[in-house]
Amino acid sequence: MFEVLVYVYENYWQGDACPELHQLSRKLTAVGFEAEEIQAALVWLNGLNIAAQNTQVGLPDGSAVNAPELALVNTPPGFVTQSAGSLRVYSVAEQDHLGAQALGFVSFLEASGVLPPHMREIVIDRAMAAPGDPLALDDLKIIVLMVYWSFGEEPEALVLDELCDDTEFRVAH
Template sequence: MFEVLVYVYENYWQGDACPELHQLSRKLTAVGFEAEEIQAALVWLNGLNIAAQNTQIGLPAEADVAGKPVTATPASSGFQPQSAASLRVYSVAEQEHLGAQALGFVSFLESSGVLPPHMREIVMDRAMAAPGDPLALDDLKIIVLMVYWSFGEEPDALVLDELCDDADFRVAH
């Protein structure tokens, strides 16, 4: 499934350029992916689309002083901003499915300020929907990239490097 997601990310780097799921299925079949992998990825992508749309529902375009549309923030659209003193407690099921390494990485992204709470919750939802017990860190990184992709955002260069770089081949300076 993750190979299919990587292919989708690389070939449709702007989420809105991605074809509908049935057309995407035909294209993935033509490329040579197995039917089971394609089906699992499409179900997962459908869940991602639903989660991203539900997060963006009620995000009316606001107008600035000049009358130009401004995208609403989650806080201005009915989402409550997370308090600096708040704490996300992970359920036993989340802890078991993700494992310490993946949860540590989510915590790292969040504490670095690059994974806002509403995106973190989508990452957690999609991670729980992914196969693997525990989920491999590389698979979690793909999920994080796909969540950014679903919002039409690209993480900044340092975060993108962290998400795409293979740590096994890093040389300490």
């Protein structure tokens, strides 16, 4: 499934250029991906599209947040952001499925200020929908890229480098 997601990201990095799911399925088949991998990736992408659209809609009544002290630059309109002192507690199922490496990486991205809370929740949701126990760190990085992609954003160059870098060949200083 992750090979298909990487292909989609590389070939349709501008999210609006990506065809509808049924057309995408035909294109992926023509490229040579297996039907099972394509189906799993399309189901996963559909869940990503739904999560991103629901996040961008805002509050059900269409009202905006009138608390400027809570507003952050990367927060969609209509959402109350978490306070600076709040803490995300991961369920046992999330801890088991994601593993220590993936949770540590999510915390690193949050602390760096590049993964706002609304995007973090989508990353966690899509990671829980992905295969693997625990989820491989490289797979989580693909998920983070796809979440950025779903919002039509490209991560900053240093973040993109961290997400795309193969840590196997890194030399510790």
